[in-house]
Amino acid sequence: MNIAFTICSNNYLAQAKVLKNSINKYGENFKFVIGLCDEKSSEIDYDSFQCEIVEMKDIGIKNFDELWMKYDIIEFNTSVKASFFKYLLAKNPNTEFIYYFDPDIEIFDQLSILNAEFEDNADILLTPHILSSIPLDGYKPVENTFLNFGIYNLGFIGLRGHSENAKKLLDWWEERLLSLCYNQPEKGLFVDQIWMNFSPVFFKNVKILSKMGYNAAPWNLHERIGLVATEDNKYRMPDNSPLVFYHFSNFKYKNPETLAKYYDRYSLENSDSLKELYQNYHQKIIENDIERISKIDCKYVILKNSLPKKNKSFPEILKSSFNNLLKIIYYKIRYNYNYEPKL
Known part of the structure; x- marks a missing residue:
């Protein structure tokens, strides 16, 4: 048996359902699981997903409440990834291959193609953000974009179920995610992702996938804009x-003509096939009630916001504001990157 899973809060379940339906279509002998980084809501019909949905509070993470209290919603959702890998493997001892996919991914061909990538003794599969250099022409993204956020995109990772290398990686990764899963690029931290830069150095049998059909995304269209629609x-x-x-x-479903907020290298008008790809996806998430579901706040965020906040002294406020200003200036000058400080 193989496992594919995602992790999200309630507000991303419309996207997760697209992923689930595509895995059902192309994943023979695959079990799909949603890890819910939230509490179940009376506003959602979970039975309609027809898959296993596990609340993250129930997988045995030590000091779980500390995670949602210290992390923001993105940090929180990514901090539990290694722990959920370990939970699923413990519950499913006969797992041959296990894959994580971000909820905003859709599968378009047989997952057996991915399984075949393990045939040369690989234990860990990773996809780089880009496979080739990007022209220095003033458009975004540029190569140094990924030096801030990681060489590999952790919207996907595949593991050979119970290999020793996978176990070592998960133990190492989990320890860092539970304590240092912050979105602080200025400190060399970017949630679960930038840690994986070390993986080919620290662990054996790491395979870096080099085919363009894996994890195509807005950030690598400089090399993949020529995709062509075929049949079915x-x-x-x-x-x-x-x-x-x-x-x-x-x-963004409310702005379906825009590829991605932060990248201006291409638009949907550059490719009829890409435009079709996005139009089809937009229709699916609309049918999955994204307009309503996306407005459901994470219960842990609501709870966190209800906790009494420690009042900062004036010197603390002044120091924090000055540090944020320095970060904004530094990132603008060095990387032409708009740093958005966490307040």
Whole structure:
């Protein structure tokens, strides 16, 4: 048996249902699980998902409440990833391969294609954000974008179920995510992702996938804009590999004509096939009631906001404001990156 899973709060379940339906279509002998970084809500019909949904509070993470209290919603959702891997493997001892996909991913071809990547003794599969250099032409993203956020995109990772290398990686990764899963690029931290830069150095049998059909996304369109629609909702990439999964990161259903907020290198008008890809995805999340579901606040965020806040002294406020100003200036000058300080 193989497992595919995602992690999200209630507000991302419309996207998670698209992922689930695509895995049902293309994942023979796959079990799909949603890890809910939230508490179940009376506003959602969980039975309609027809898959296992596990609340993260129930998987045995030590000091679980500390996570939602110290992390923001994105940090919180990513901090439990390694722990949920370990939970699923413990509950399913016969798992051959296990994959994590971000909830805003859709599968477009057989997952057996991914399984075959383990045939050369790989235990860990990773996808780089980009496979080739990006022109220095004033458009975004640029290569140094990923030096801030990680060489590999952790919207996907695949593991050989119970291999020793996978176990070592999960133990190492979990320890760091539970304590240092912050979105603080200026400190060398970017949630669960930037840690994985070390993985090919620290662990054996790490395979870096180099086909364009894996984890195609807005940030790598400089090399994949030439994808072509074929029959039956499938696509062929410029390197002639099939599109196995696409990552609709930063896609806003209220603004479906925009690829991604932070990247201006391409638009949907540059490719009829890409435009079709996004239009189809938009229709699916609309049908999954994203307009209503996306407005459901995470219960842990509500609880966190209800806790009494420690009043800062004037010197503390002044110091914090000055530090944020320095960060904004530093990132603008060095990286042409708009740093958004956490208040």
